[in-house]
Amino acid sequence: MFTTLAAGTDSESLAQVAPFLYLIFAAITILSAWMIVISQNIVRMAMYLLFTLGGVAGLYFLMSAEFLAAIQLIVYAGGTLILIVFGVMLTSKNPFIRLQTMLWERCVAIGLGLLLAMLMVIALANTPIKQTGTEAVAQNHDIHTLAITMLSKYLVPFEVAAVLLLVVMIGAAYMARRRA
Amino acid sequence: MSAQFIASLIIMLVMLHVFLGSISYLILLERKVASWIQHRLGPNRTGLPYGAFIPGLPKTLWGLGQPIADAIKNFLKEDFIAPGADRILFILAPGLALIPALVGWIIVPFGGYLHLNGTNLLMGGAPLNIGIIFVLATGSLAVYGVVLGGFASNNKYSFLGGMRATAQMVSYEIPLGMTILTIILMYGTARADYLIEFQAGGVWNIIYQPVLAMMFYICGLAECNRAPFDLAECEQELVGGFHTEYSSMKFALFFMGEYFHMITSAAIFSLLFLGGWDIIPFVKLLPAMGEQTTLVWGIIAVLLKIGVFCGKITFLIFLAMVIRWSLPRFRFDQLMRLAWQSLIPISLMMLIMTGMVVFFGLNRWWLLPGNFLVVGIVYVLMPYLPKGPAVNRRVPLEGSRFCPPVAEA
Amino acid sequence: MLTLLAQESFSHYGAVAVLIMMAVIFAVANLILTHLLGPQKQGKIKGMTYESGMNPVGSARRRFNVRFYIVAMSFLVFDVEIVFLYPWATVFPSLSEHSDLPIVFLGRMLFFVLTTVIAFVYAWRKGVFRYD
Numbered sequence: 001m002f003t004t005l006a007a008g009t010d011s012e013s014l015a016q017v018a019p020f021l022y023l024i025f026a027a028i029t030i031l032s033a034w035m036i037v038i039s040q041n042i043v044r045m046a047m048y049l050l051f052t053l054g055g056v057a058g059l060y061f062l063m064s065a066e067f068l069a070a071i072q073l074i075v076y077a078g079g080t081l082i083l084i085v086f087g088v089m090l091t092s093k094n095p096f097i098r099l100q101t102m103l104w105e106r107c108v109a110i111g112l113g114l115l116l117a118m119l120m121v122i123a124l125a126n127t128p129i130k131q132t133g134t135e136a137v138a139q140n141h142d143i144h145t146l147a148i149t150m151l152s153k154y155l156v157p158f159e160v161a162a163v164l165l166l167v168v169m170i171g172a173a174y175m176a177r178r179r180a
Numbered sequence: 181m182s183a184q185f186i187a188s189l190i191i192m193l194v195m196l197h198v199f200l201g202s203i204s205y206l207i208l209l210e211r212k213v214a215s216w217i218q219h220r221l222g223p224n225r226t227g228l229p230y231g232a233f234i235p236g237l238p239k240t241l242w243g244l245g246q247p248i249a250d251a252i253k254n255f256l257k258e259d260f261i262a263p264g265a266d267r268i269l270f271i272l273a274p275g276l277a278l279i280p281a282l283v284g285w286i287i288v289p290f291g292g293y294l295h296l297n298g299t300n301l302l303m304g305g306a307p308l309n310i311g312i313i314f315v316l317a318t319g320s321l322a323v324y325g326v327v328l329g330g331f332a333s334n335n336k337y338s339f340l341g342g343m344r345a346t347a348q349m350v351s352y353e354i355p356l357g358m359t360i361l362t363i364i365l366m367y368g369t370a371r372a373d374y375l376i377e378f379q380a381g382g383v384w385n386i387i388y389q390p391v392l393a394m395m396f397y398i399c400g401l402a403e404c405n406r407a408p409f410d411l412a413e414c415e416q417e418l419v420g421g422f423h424t425e426y427s428s429m430k431f432a433l434f435f436m437g438e439y440f441h442m443i444t445s446a447a448i449f450s451l452l453f454l455g456g457w458d459i460i461p462f463v464k465l466l467p468a469m470g471e472q473t474t475l476v477w478g479i480i481a482v483l484l485k486i487g488v489f490c491g492k493i494t495f496l497i498f499l500a501m502v503i504r505w506s507l508p509r510f511r512f513d514q515l516m517r518l519a520w521q522s523l524i525p526i527s528l529m530m531l532i533m534t535g536m537v538v539f540f541g542l543n544r545w546w547l548l549p550g551n552f553l554v555v556g557i558v559y560v561l562m563p564y565l566p567k568g569p570a571v572n573r574r575v576p577l578e579g580s581r582f583c584p585p586v587a588e589a
Numbered sequence: 590m591l592t593l594l595a596q597e598s599f600s601h602y603g604a605v606a607v608l609i610m611m612a613v614i615f616a617v618a619n620l621i622l623t624h625l626l627g628p629q630k631q632g633k634i635k636g637m638t639y640e641s642g643m644n645p646v647g648s649a650r651r652r653f654n655v656r657f658y659i660v661a662m663s664f665l666v667f668d669v670e671i672v673f674l675y676p677w678a679t680v681f682p683s684l685s686e687h688s689d690l691p692i693v694f695l696g697r698m699l700f701f702v703l704t705t706v707i708a709f710v711y712a713w714r715k716g717v718f719r720y721d
Contacts, residue, residue: 021606043331047269050324057317061602066310070317071672078320079665082350085327086661089343089653143309143370144683147676151694159697161673162704165666169708172662173715188604196611258627263636275616282612286605306604313675334648335638347657350664357671361678368682370675424639429623433616513719516660520718524667528706531674532699538682539695 022062029055046085053077067143187301191290195304198490199285203439204247210501211246217505257428262334265425269332274426274433277325281440284318287311288447289373290489291482292380292457293469300469302373303482311370312360315448316353319403323349325437326405326412330422341421344512345405345412351519352402352409358527359396362389362534363452366544373469376456381464386453388547391555392530393453395523397496400445402519404438407504414509446496447489454492457485521565529554659717670705674698 032051039045053076060069101109150158208223215222223243261270291303308314323346330342363385364370367378379385386393402409413421420426423434450456459465466481467473473481510518533550638645677698684691712718 041266043266043328044268047272047324047328050321054321066308067313067676070310070313073317074313074320075665075669075672078317078323078353079661079668082323082327082346083658083661083665086346086658089331090655090658143676144680147680150673150676151697155697158673159700161669162701165669166704166708169663169666169705170711172659173708173712173717184601185603188601189607192604192608196608255623255626257623258629259624260635262638263631264638271620275613275620278616279609279612282615283605283609286608306601308601308605336640339653343653343657347660350661354664354667354671357668361671361674364675365678365681368679370679419639419641428627429619433619516718520663521713524709528702532702535681535695535698539691 018062022059025055025058025062027055028052029059042088043085046081046088049084050077050081053081067146183296183299183301184307187294187303188306191304192286192306195285195290196282199440199443200436203436203443204251206439206442206497207250207435208243208247209498210504212243213498213501214505217502251432254429254432259430260425260427262425264334266332266334269328270425271430273325273329273332274430274437275325276328277322277437278433278440280318280321280325281437281444284315285440285444285447287314287372288444288451288489289376289456290486292376292466292485293373294478294482295467295471295473296475296478304486305372307371307373309371311372311375312364312448312452313370315444316357316360319356319441319444320353322403322437322441325434326422329426329434333422333425335425337418337420337424338422341412341418341424345422348405348409348411348515348519349403351516352399352523355395355519355523355527356399356403358524358531359392359399360452362392362527362531365531365534365538366547372451372456376451376458377469379455380458380466380468382462383544384453384455384458384461387461388544389453389530389534389551390548391526391551393449395527395530396449396452398518399523400449401500401503402515404441404445404500406438406442406500408507408509409515410504410509411512411515442497442500443493446493446500449496450489450492457489459484459488526554526558529557656717663712663717666705666708670701673701 029052032048032055035048036045036052039048053072057069057072057077060066060072212222223246225240226243226246226249261267286305287308289302289304289307293300294303295301310317326345326349327342330338330340330345333339363375366385366388367375369375401407405412411421412418413423418424423431426434455461457466466485467478530551533554534547537544537546537550640646677694681691681694681698684694
């Protein structure tokens, strides 16, 4: 019934816009990530993190990983960030307090950052990047393929994730319990 | 430029402007509905005396000029930023409340498909593969406008309102997601246009899954912060809630965001449960996807479909307005209990029930008894659920009508 | 990397990109216009935090109850679970009936749901969802 899809016939002119969109999203991501680092106000940091996550979701959309992008928005931007904001509100006396960093903290942070960057460069160098056609990509990111792979080939990580969620929930309920 | 892109663009631009224009009139409608229900006249003075030029009409045009006057007034009011507020967040919050609301409805296939030169053009929104999940993704971002607005204002009312709104929106997102998941499970696709095509000319999902439809409507109301779930902005305890300190167009942006969410959730409800652009269930009147039609009839059908869709949206919003002025507001603990202790377990049961029907390959009509089965299970289990202490204790204040008669000394 | 862009889906997302752009422009234009058009007058009393006409007491920025954090935590758990279920829901009805795939997928998914149900029951018994 649905074999005749409303497919684009000539998207050449549209595909030319893609590099600009890529640059825009990358700029949003990097700039707001930078703002997180230099900002001294913890709630503003959370807001910049929102833009970073949104920019990454945009990059996913550009790579036609639609489902991943939606997950990025639902879980990270819509869920984890709320948790972070709540955590901030919960722990600090005044959430709008200015954060001061010591010199040794900066040194440790820079060291850790360099280590992480090195790891990512090594990983990138060791990953074979193929120039794949659009058809292959569309197949690989299909939600059906994702489901079948997740439930057969990557079943163990999938069920471990379930158990992890269970542990998280029980831990949270236990820590904040109001009666024994 | 593909033809689909151009079609999407045209429909998107038209519908965006229709919605933006209709929002101010929805506010007028809301006030009119309130006045009808409360047996008073409502706004009927501001006609920007255009009525005077048209013979036979009242000079004030039943207050139809009110939205225009409101918009002008909002622009001309002082843009007040509280001195204690965090300026960046305070200014950004209304924008963050509006932008996700403006984007989410794009997946709604208003006009169905037009068969043109051998290809099917979707006359409406964008035919995204993730479909409904896209709405959830943008909807989950809607929290930030509220929470940042509440926290930036440096006002206790705003703070409490923002906190409540966040907890509420976050809680109701789960049953909302589960109901959508159940519908996806029924048809095996998340695409909005396919979901409508499956229902069109046949049985609407509200007939298969009435309980699910009710739950979705409740969650939709709660996600939009509409009464009876408008705890974030309840006038009696929190003044204005998260927008207490806001004025001028910033305040209006929050309101536009709320109404856009209403439009989106009404549209999603009608596409999930009411067959989208389908006129009446069981009867096939309009051409389905991929059907050969003449060009003129095809275009007329598309316009009809858009009209029917907008009619359904208007009806659902009208229903939400009647509900708002009929039901009292929930208390916060009742609100959270409704989400966590009723809607989430029931939606889980519905999911498993639907999964079983799909697994055994049964006819979809089995979903209807399945719905009643779930209701029955809940009814049977209810007395055995752990009960908390009675929260709403009556304090026997002396002189109040709850005070037991004091024994004469 | 840019060649990864599947053209069909891009023609679908074109309208979304335009809409996002228009939404941002609309919001920013409104915020700027209302700032320019309205009068601007500051005052000591006017700038006071609104507390129903009383003088403000204490600061509005304070810690809040841990319950809200737990609500956010439980939300995240369920959110992740629903996200994991979406791919399953799209693929489950179209599995062929003659293989043993449907029962296997159903079993694996029921295990997944079961862990969440256990967590949910535990949290309920602990009184996480009680607000009195």
